Amino acid sequence: MTTGERGGSIELVGVRKAFGPKVVLDHIDLKVTPGESLVVIGGSGTGKSVMLKSVLGILPIDAGTIRLDGVDLAAASRAERTELRNRIGMLFQGGALFDSLPVWRNITFGLTQGRATNAKAMHAKAVELLAKVGLDAPVADLKPSELSGGMQKRVALARAIAAEPEIIFFDEPTTGLDPIRADTINRLIRGxxxxxxxxxxxxxxxxxxxxxxxxxxxxxxxGRIHWEGKVADLENSGNDYVDRFVHGRAEDGETG
Known part of the structure; x- marks a missing residue:
């Protein structure tokens, strides 16, 4: 399969989200084309996670439009929203694994809709996915509580890619990982x-x-897109705030 055959498009137009008097997203306009890797950066509290959860439908927006493959999420039928969700994978920052289930059932949970079916095939699938994120086969039979934080993150990533989704959201995918493991995750995402x-x-x-x-x-x-451009232009953005952030010279309170 060649690049661009699977990925879906994402479009935000005038998206606004507030919590009481605090405006978190202030009329965001953003497009992601099929087969593109967009990375969103910014200091703590700038609305990155809120934007992501809004696109996922976890948080309702106050104004604007969010489209996935041209389908307006707010106007879509329940069946359309379900079909769209089935094409999306998500790696949550905290992993969000089920403590009561072994790793292999966590990874294949979405494939079986939580039902204990096709155990042999699902176990084999989980082992295959674990190898992709740099974990050995015996990990499949452990409980999440027996894993380090970095291992839990990689198990969560294996679950995110299990259904071969067209769109995947990654929330801080390398947090808690050593540089070697982080590069494994980065290479997987890029691949x-x-x-x-x-x-x-x-x-x-x-x-x-x-x-x-x-x-x-x-x-x-x-709450706004302050700068947007190709990754090759990041080092010479011409934007003082972006330069401070990229080079670790942000003022107090700007990062976290």
Missing amino acids: LVTDLGVTAVTITHDMASVRRIADRVAMLKD
């Missing part, structure tokens, strides 16, 4: 985009990851 045409949207503070996986970068600040 999903380059080799399979998956559309990827990543939130990260890890500038090494940004440079490794991004086609394009968007900087959120004060």
Whole structure:
């Protein structure tokens, strides 16, 4: 399968989201084309996770439009929304694994809709996916509580890619990982985009990851897209705030 055959498009037009008097997203306009890797950067509290959860439908927006493959999420039928969700994978920042289930059932949970079926085939599938994220086969039979934080993150990533989704959202995918394991994850994300045409949207503070996986970068600040451009232009953006962030010279309170 060649690049661009699988990925879906994402479009935000005038998206606004507030919590009481605090406006978190202030009329965001953003497009992600099929098979593109967009990385969203910005300081803590700038709305990165809120934007991601809005696209996923976890948080309702107050104004604007969000389209996936041209389908307006707000106007879509329940069946259309279900079909769209089935084409999306998500790596949550905290992993969000089920503590009561072994790793292999966590990884294949979406494939079986949580039912204990096809155990042998699902176990084999989980082992295959674990290998992709740099974990050995015996990990499949452990419980999440028996894993380190970094291992839990990689198990969560294996679950995110299990159904071979067209669009995948990554929330801080390399947090808690050593540089070698982080590079394994970065290479996997880049491979999903380059080799399979998956559309990827990543939130990260890890500038090494940004440079490794991004086609394009968007900087959120004060609820708006403060800067947007190709990753090759990031080092010479001409934007003082972006330069401070990228080179670790942000003022107090701008990063976290």
